[in-house]
Ligand SMILES: O=P(O)(O)OC[C@H]1O[C@H](OP(=O)(O)OP(=O)(O)O)[C@H](O)[C@@H]1O
């Protein structure tokens with residue numbers, strides 16, 4: 001995780017309302033995504049997660065998409081994106097999503113009862129997004145085989161455990177202190 005950690009340390013931090021938001025290629029797609037970091041992160045996820053019995057990878061729009069795509073190419077497992085807009089397709093499951101700086105809906109399509117899924121996302125912070133994704137997948141009748149987020153900050157992982165009972169694996173834990181990212 002050398003590249004991920006080194007680049008996180010020099011991430012700019014911006015304010016979104018009262019929330020101190022770090023900006024990094026893996027979590028924002030800017031200023032430039034180096035394929036070496038993407039490969040480093042995907043390889044590490046493959047090391048820590050069991051994909052053996054997984055039918056579908058599920059992620060959330062937008063910044064889970066490069067991760068899900070890369071993992072799909074490595075594992076040959078298809079993926080589904082929970083979108084922020086509705087399609088009104090039959091069986092679409094809407095779910096309310098709240099983060100530290102935004103509120104909205106996510107919409108799940110393409111998952112059927114009994115599907116074995118692995119959830120991937122770039123960041124877990126308040127845990128609001130992950131709780132929403134889990135709720136939608138449970139409503140669809142999916143079996144959640146694993147959950148992984150690349151960057152952890154705040155209490156989101158604990159929140160998810162408390163509210164849903166699921167463990168979230170993370171690759172690195174950070175905090176934002178005095179406008180800087182620190183590795184915990
Ligand atoms: O744990 P939480 O507080 O819910 O934060 C985590 C979520 O925040 C970001 O998504 P965001 O909704 O900002 O969308 P983006 O991927 O389009 O930036 C990130 O991609 C996670 O999905």
Ligand SMILES: Nc1nc2[nH]cnc2c(=O)[nH]1
Nearest residue numbers: 020021022023027123125
């Ligand atoms: N890029 C980025 N995504 C987030 N999602 C939740 N918190 C953050 C953050 O601080 N930075």
